[in-house]
Amino acid sequence: MIVLRTPGGLSLRLRPRALAVGATCALLTLVVGVLALGSGDYPMSAADVLRTLAGDGTPAEHFIVHELRLPRLVTAAAVGAALALAGAVFQSLVRNPLGSPDLLGFTQGAATGALVVVVVGGTSAMLSGAAVASGLATGALVYALAWRRGVHGYRLVLVGIGVAAILTGVNGWLLTRAPLMDAARAVLWLTGSLDGRGWTHAVPLLVALAGLGTVVLAAAGPALRLVEMGDDAASALGVPVQRLRLALLATAVLLVSLAAAAAGPVNFVALTAPHLARRLTRAPGPNLLPSAALGALLLVAADQVAQRAFPGHQLPVGVVTGVLGGGYLVWLLASERRAGRL
Amino acid sequence: MLSSPAPAFRTTSESTLSVTHPPLSDLVAGAPDAPSRRGRAATRAGGLVAATLVLATVAVLSITVGAKSLPLADVWRGLLDPGAAEYAVVHRMRLPRTLLGLLAGVALGVAGAVMQALTRNPLADPGLLGINAGASAAVATGTALVGVATVGGQVWFALLGAAAVTAAVYLVGGGRGATPARLALAGAALNATLYSYVSAVMLLDTASLERLRFWTVGSLASANATTVGTVAPFAGAGLLVALAVARPLNALALGDDTARALGARPALVRGAVIVAVTLLCGAATAACGPIVFVGLLVPHLVRALTGPDLRWLLPYCAVLAPVLLLGADVVGRVLSRPGELQVGMVTAVLGGPLFLWLVLRGRVAHP
Numbered sequence: 001m002i003v004l005r006t007p008g009g010l011s012l013r014l015r016p017r018a019l020a021v022g023a024t025c026a027l028l029t030l031v032v033g034v035l036a037l038g039s040g041d042y043p044m045s046a047a048d049v050l051r052t053l054a055g056d057g058t059p060a061e062h063f064i065v066h067e068l069r070l071p072r073l074v075t076a077a078a079v080g081a082a083l084a085l086a087g088a089v090f091q092s093l094v095r096n097p098l099g100s101p102d103l104l105g106f107t108q109g110a111a112t113g114a115l116v117v118v119v120v121g122g123t124s125a126m127l128s129g130a131a132v133a134s135g136l137a138t139g140a141l142v143y144a145l146a147w148r149r150g151v152h153g154y155r156l157v158l159v160g161i162g163v164a165a166i167l168t169g170v171n172g173w174l175l176t177r178a179p180l181m182d183a184a185r186a187v188l189w190l191t192g193s194l195d196g197r198g199w200t201h202a203v204p205l206l207v208a209l210a211g212l213g214t215v216v217l218a219a220a221g222p223a224l225r226l227v228e229m230g231d232d233a234a235s236a237l238g239v240p241v242q243r244l245r246l247a248l249l250a251t252a253v254l255l256v257s258l259a260a261a262a263a264g265p266v267n268f269v270a271l272t273a274p275h276l277a278r279r280l281t282r283a284p285g286p287n288l289l290p291s292a293a294l295g296a297l298l299l300v301a302a303d304q305v306a307q308r309a310f311p312g313h314q315l316p317v318g319v320v321t322g323v324l325g326g327g328y329l330v331w332l333l334a335s336e337r338r339a340g341r342l
Numbered sequence: 343m344l345s346s347p348a349p350a351f352r353t354t355s356e357s358t359l360s361v362t363h364p365p366l367s368d369l370v371a372g373a374p375d376a377p378s379r380r381g382r383a384a385t386r387a388g389g390l391v392a393a394t395l396v397l398a399t400v401a402v403l404s405i406t407v408g409a410k411s412l413p414l415a416d417v418w419r420g421l422l423d424p425g426a427a428e429y430a431v432v433h434r435m436r437l438p439r440t441l442l443g444l445l446a447g448v449a450l451g452v453a454g455a456v457m458q459a460l461t462r463n464p465l466a467d468p469g470l471l472g473i474n475a476g477a478s479a480a481v482a483t484g485t486a487l488v489g490v491a492t493v494g495g496q497v498w499f500a501l502l503g504a505a506a507v508t509a510a511v512y513l514v515g516g517g518r519g520a521t522p523a524r525l526a527l528a529g530a531a532l533n534a535t536l537y538s539y540v541s542a543v544m545l546l547d548t549a550s551l552e553r554l555r556f557w558t559v560g561s562l563a564s565a566n567a568t569t570v571g572t573v574a575p576f577a578g579a580g581l582l583v584a585l586a587v588a589r590p591l592n593a594l595a596l597g598d599d600t601a602r603a604l605g606a607r608p609a610l611v612r613g614a615v616i617v618a619v620t621l622l623c624g625a626a627t628a629a630c631g632p633i634v635f636v637g638l639l640v641p642h643l644v645r646a647l648t649g650p651d652l653r654w655l656l657p658y659c660a661v662l663a664p665v666l667l668l669g670a671d672v673v674g675r676v677l678s679r680p681g682e683l684q685v686g687m688v689t690a691v692l693g694g695p696l697f698l699w700l701v702l703r704g705r706v707a708h709p
């Protein structure tokens with residue numbers, strides 16, 4: 001571990017292996033991204049893509065890359081990073097490898113708001129706003145319900161599952177209220193899709209990632225590592241556990257809700273990315289930066305698979321992450337059980 | 343040392359989240375009947391009769407209340423007189439719907455009760471553990487690939503899906519040492535995966551969407567005589583298997599060794615329970631779509647009345663679960679007349695808070 005200290009008393013601890021994992025994932029994301037920018041109905045070579053990105057392309061190439069494919073790519077990377085970061089925070093907070101926003105009702109909550117807008121018939125800006133608002137409200141509800149002189153990991157998980165089940169019922173009912181065309185749009189959104197995403201989707205998320213992500217990384221990383229040792233131990237070491245939990249929970253829910261507003265509730269990225277990151281870095285801590293980089297890579301790659309796997313059919317990206325993530329999860333549950341953990 | 347005294351807040355520890363065992367004397371065949379036991383049995387039998395009367399009342403309500411409410415006299419005429427104007431409404435719609443609610447209620451309630459006993463997990467419910475989702479995924483596959491559109495076709499797919507997930511959730515998340523939280527997580531994970539698959543199917547095929555979006559909510563609206571006739575044998579078989587293993591399953595609650603000493607064969611009993619759950623959940627899901635929380639709610643409420651002995655618990659569940667389901671269906675029809683709130687939605691909204699209450703209280707109903 002490398003420790004950098006500034007004269008002001010701030011210190012930064014860096015693990016070489018974690019840095020290497022993060023950097024490799026970021027690099028791979030760029031490579032896959034360049035390939036993604038070059039693929040589609042109008043194929044371009046990697047060299048052409050790079051030339052166009054640098055500003056030297058033909059007007060047609062410029063339009064295709066900058067207006068059509070780049071916004072989608074950036075949205076994918078940002079959604080992946082946001083979900084993975086939120087997932088890493090959650091898993092540390094509840095000290096459970098399965099404590100992921102997908103399973104705890106927050107994504108269902110965000111979906112409920114979006115569905116209400118679909119049923120009432122609002123604009124896509126309203127849909128995003130409603131998704132964020134109801135995602136946050138669900139987070140607050142789960143937290144309030146699980147609160148009993150402090151919020152403890154398992155109770156949070158179980159309360160989340162209960163709330164998720166109720167909201168799934170509500171969402172299914174809302175789906176029957178919509179006309180068929182709107183229902184199709186809603187199902188697409190519920191699955192998680194990057195189809196037709198523009199800069200209006202990417203920019204709010206990028207801003208949030210830059211702001212919230214930095215705060216989480218800088219302020220909470222070290223404290224989270226202590227919280228993983230247990231609430232009592234962390235308290236004894238001077239971490240304000242309950243305040244930290246509330247602040248981080250709010251941040252993570254905000255990230256998830258914004259990601260859901262941009263691409264719908266994409267399943268399993270928040271769960272798997274921190275997991276894989278932990279395996280790669282071989283470090284127990286929250287692994288925030290490697291998780292975020294891996295999340296971006298996963299979603300960018302999954303979107304490519306979703307677009308190209310069935311020629312003639314464009315699957316929403318949520319199907320790919322759902323099926324792959326589900327398989328991974330089943331394997332994970334089995335192996336965790338064998339190892340006697342969980 | 344870093345450790346401080348015991349935490350001030352109450353945790354949902356796994357030891358407190360468990361289904362209680364019946365008293366040993368209830369399990370040993372030929373144990374001498376104390377007079378108090380005989381008295382208790384009489385009370386329980388009386389309660390069962392009372393519960394059946396409640397069920398009959400709700401069933402009558404279910405036939406009379408609807409988009410067009412019928413007075414009792416008209417219902418009676420509609421039931422018996424083929425020439426009456428009400429005959430068609432009663433026989434084609436209200437009666438099958440009530441019978442289907444009855445069947446699905448029995449199936450889900452009994453499935454929940456035996457699952458809670460098998461996994462010793464108070465949170466076990468066919469919906470929460472993903473079994474209904476498994477049936478849904480299989481039915482969606484059948485609808486999209488083969489164009490299955492009848493309940494007779496759906497039921498086979500539903501059984502297949504229910505069987506696969508029952509086995510998966512038990513092996514992967516459950517097993518013998520399963521903690522409630524682990525089982526619930528395994529179920530939630532399977533639910534998420536399977537429903538994302540179901541939405542994918544609905545997206546790729548608009549015809550499937552139109553059919554499945556109503557079915558996936560859980561509703562009795564599709565009921566007709568064929569539906570009832572198709573699923574009744576499966577639900578009936580599942581019920582019989584469940585009732586047959588009630589006594590050995592009681593014994594299993596005391597641990598495998600004790601159960602063996604009492605003459606039960608643990609592996610056989612577990613296999614029989616999985617068969618029963620598959621039949622019950624598959625039948626209910628094929629006919630009504632996935633309905634959550636009935637299998638959770640009813641056994642918990644009933645356990646407070648009867649105690650944990652499955653020989654009483656199962657019959658009570660079989661009578662009171664349809665009361666809940668039919669009641670929720672009637673409420674759904676009354677609340678949004680002339681349309682309806684699907685029954686799955688009503689049970690989710692009623693059952694969810696109970697689930698939360700169980701979790702927050704940290705234990706389950708004791709006798």
